[in-house]
Amino acid sequence: MTELLAQSAWLIPCYPLMGMLLSILWFPSITRRTGPRPAGYVNLIMTFIAFAHGVLAFPAVWQHAPITLEATWLEVAGLKLSLPIEISGLTIGAIVLVTGLNFLSQFYAVGYLEMDWGWARFFSLLALFEAGMCALVLCDSLFFSYVILEMLTLGTYLLVGFWFNQSLVVTGARDAFLTKRIGDLFLLMGVLALYPLAGTWNFSELAQWAQTAQVDPKVITLVGLALLAGPMGKCAQFPLHLWLDEAMEGPIPSTILRNSVVVATGAWLLVKLEPVLALSPTVMNAAIAIGAVSAIGGTLISIAQIDAKRALSYLVTAYMGLTFIAVGTGQTQAALLLCLTHAMAMGLLVMGTGSIILNNITQDLTQLGGLWSRRPISGLAVAIGGLGLVALPPLGGFWAMLKLADGLWTTRPVLVAIVLLVNALAAFSVTRTFGAIFAGKRQQMSERSPENIWTITVPMTLLLGFTLHLPIILDALDLLPNWAVLNKDVALLLTWSSIFGISISGVLYIGQAVARPIHLPWKPLQDLFAYDFYTPRLYRSSVVGSVDLVSRLTDWVDRYLVDGLVNFVGIASIFGGETLKYGNSGQMQFYALTITTGAIALIAILLTFLN
């Protein structure tokens, strides 16, 4: 039975797709009388079926040889586009994570979108994401991964633009689409340039090819950088990170998904492409550099945010930066583990803060406070989510970071220092968020704050449980690093960096010793972090500005030079006719003169030519 389920795992993306199609029935323009709620319930059922399928199929593939299926999509002269599917422990595990988090966030959305009529649209888009992510992890082809990533980019546009009558939502959706598109288009260049080199787009064959490939180092560097640019946009890495900040304008249940899983789609592709990227040391170093800059920058910006959602979104950039570092140093296992623990912890963090935001309306951290006694469950969710994110034993994040730092310890000690720094800063940031919401005095906005209804609390506590049990699950699956061969110093350093960050932040934000709002001694530095290194201004002055200028210029050239040239011909003809008509003077004698002159001229010409 489980064997059969494993064989038919390719059906899993089809369930949410069906849910997506069924949701259409409850669009307000189609079902006009009974409301959109069944759309949500149908999708919940479909997601649960997908989740159950994944969970039941998991034992059949874990520690077994992967099942590969292949379907031909298109066969034309010289090119066969086949859709290979790999059903392995890793892919089914990823599917379980994706569908599980989807189920929880859809459950959460049932409570969160209680007062919203747009369920059909919202749930159909969530289902599209779920189907896309399941298909992405199943498909074993770079080409189809690109196809799915582009679909997800469109999905992001629609999902961020869910409440499209808000102006910030419209600009946020625009930026999310365009920024990710730029990355995707670079990825397309890489994908297209890789085919003549490797002759295949299947990840497994690419890995084989990469082992013995003899390619011009410049070529493979350029191809590798293009392949890196796609995940760079997807994972919201510097400098393509602004979209994630603006995507926080979307509904929180979708934010749960985006922050935990969707951005990890880029990391997944990166992990799959690691053998190809490893062909060029420049590309690997670029990945490390991008990851390090994003990780440090993301945590620093996150500390300076006053918006609860944005304080978390920059941490996503930072942790995806750590996966970039992991892939850049060839540690794909650590990268995947980091994605897993980050997804659970970050999902929990967003659920917890979302639960606060729903009842307190404001997202401003400076206007919240003192909620611990009244919102213990949400508080626990944020606290455990935060602790699960940073490296604090025995929670999941510790093991992922340990694996990463352990691998870096002997080869690249500088990167260990960066990981420790990022970890301390992230610990500072999550503790600050927690402290700003739950500690301190109650403020006007948080004066009365009831705990949420069960549809929000239940998925939150379920994810809380999963996050707490993650080390045990990892242990059962034999995924934890072996304690006996581990470098204990790394573990100790990581733990200390977390404790360091948490305690300093705790003194500043949970303790009442320092007056709030806290100011850095140098105001421009604080503003620099708070305004995200002025990235919008940077975009506008560089890329947006130049594209805008060039398009205005080409518009002007088209309008005045090209059109002008054509119009000039017409105008010249009109002008010629208007002027030459005065040759018809109405004077008979003038005509006689013309005839005579013409005759003389004709004779003169004839004489010239005849002689």
Add this chain to the structure above:
Amino acid sequence: MQLQYFLLLAAALFCIGIYGLVTSRNAIRVLMSIELLLNAVNINLMSFSNYLDSEGIRGQVFTVFVITIAAAEAAVGLAIVLSIYRNRGTVDMEQFNLLKW
């Protein structure tokens, strides 16, 4: 006496006729200039017939016809001028520029 001198005289007369035709403001003088042109032609015909075709003298026959037709044309021309004068009360050629652009 040579043929060329006659031809040159005829050409000169023709040119004077053209000048008169183009510049005169009086319609009658335009008709008179046309007569000058025709007479220049006649001189041509006569001289050609004398020097080149003294046996057949076909040019003289042509000249007779030209004189005849010229008389008829002058009659019709004067009639046209008269009828314009009746309508517009003037024979000034510069007043007859109604059919322009």
